[in-house]
Amino acid sequence: MPDITPTELKQRQAAGEQPTIIDVRETWENEEGRIEGSQNIPLGTLPQKLDELEELKEQEIIVHCKGGGRSASAKAFLTQQGFTNVRNLIGGFQAYQQG
Incomplete structure (x- = not known):
């Protein structure tokens, strides 16, 4: 699956979609x-x-993290485990906040 841009995700959310989003950052970062x-x-x-x-x-x-590195690892791991539609948020949370 191709990765997703922060703009695309925000547009989908604004349209009322609620995709499954997993934040793979540490708990303190999420807080x-x-x-x-x-x-x-x-x-x-x-x-x-x-x-x-x-x-x-x-x-x-x-999947997303701060900048995209950890979430790329999460995407690879989930794909190896048989998940067929995993997308990484390009630029991570930082890009999402700035967009």
Whole structure:
């Protein structure tokens, strides 16, 4: 799946869509600011949360971190686990805030 830009995500949210967004930053980073509707699953805990995400295997999941690096790792990991529609938020939370 191609990655998603902050602009595209904001347009979809403004249109009333509520995509599944997973914030893979650490909890303290999430507490400083977050994308509305996102759930926080720090990258290091993602393997332990797979069972909770199982029903999303065929659905779109947007992953993000601060700048895009950790979420790229999360996308690769989830794809390896059989998730078919994982997209990385280009530029991460920083780009989302600035856009």
